[in-house]
Amino acid sequence: MRVPLLLFFGGKDDYIPRAEVERIDRTLTELGKPHEVVTYPNVGHAFFRESSAALNKEEVADAWERVQHFLKKNLA
16 A cells, blocks of 8 residues: 555444454554544544434544645645
8 A cells, every 4th residue: 555544433333342443543653654643533434424424424424625725735
């Protein structure tokens, strides 16, 4: 992997436990892979999905802003 990753996780995700998120972050760091892991503590799985956007307005707005910044930075 040679491209940067931006990864979002919900802190209340029943499918991807916190330990797994930490393992992903740790492994990518150990391998020297460019990445950013963002965990939103008050949302569950797939919070950024269109059908759940109304439930998680603040988190979705923040994630979308981060995506736009990430793309501008890495596609320039």
